[in-house]
Amino acid sequence: MENINIDMLPKDGGRMLEELAAGNMVITRSKNDFLYILDFDGLFHMFSHTAGAPGGGQRQFPKDEKYTATVKKLADISDAVFLVEFDKNLNVYGVMSTAEDGILSMFPGEDRDGDGMVDFGEALDEQAVDESDEQALDEQALDEQALDEQALDEQALDEQALDEQALDEQALDKMGEQALDE
DSSP states (O other): OOSOEEEEEOSOHHHHHHHHHTTOEEEEEETTEEEEEEEETTEEEEEEEETTOSOEEEEEEEOSHHHHHHHHHHHHHSSEEEEEEOOTTSOHHHHHHHHHHHHHHHOOSSSHHHHTOOOOSOOOOHHHHHHHHHHHHHHHHHHHHHHHHHHHHHHHHHHHHHHHHHHHHHHHHHHHHHHHHO
16 A cells, blocks of 8 residues: 555544554544554554644553553544554655645634535535625624613613612701701
């Protein structure tokens, strides 16, 4: 095999461990952070990289119970999990770079909700997009109107409280005058 094959995996930690044991690379992605995982020489080798950044990190962990559980948990906390099958004679850093480029070309990360599923069907027509924009503007106008009404209600309550306070002060003044008269 001279090519690199990239596939999406279900977010299943057990499946990740199976693929690692078979000598494949597993990539977990969280936003634009990639974690490349390999299993060889009795260690989990992990390489991290943020898309567009000039460098990355590398760590190795023993394949003990603690780190095996950690690798399994990565499936749950990641946005997506990918399987990379590659010729073991290839440079591993070249494989990681190529895999990342392939993932970013399919799932660019600009629309996090849209990255979960790729729709190769017809795109929205311009009218549907315009209607969606108009609806958003209408909703924004309604929100602003509700805020204006709330501000007027609060102002009226404040004025009413001031009027009541003034009446209370007048009542106290009258009581004080009456007390002095007596």
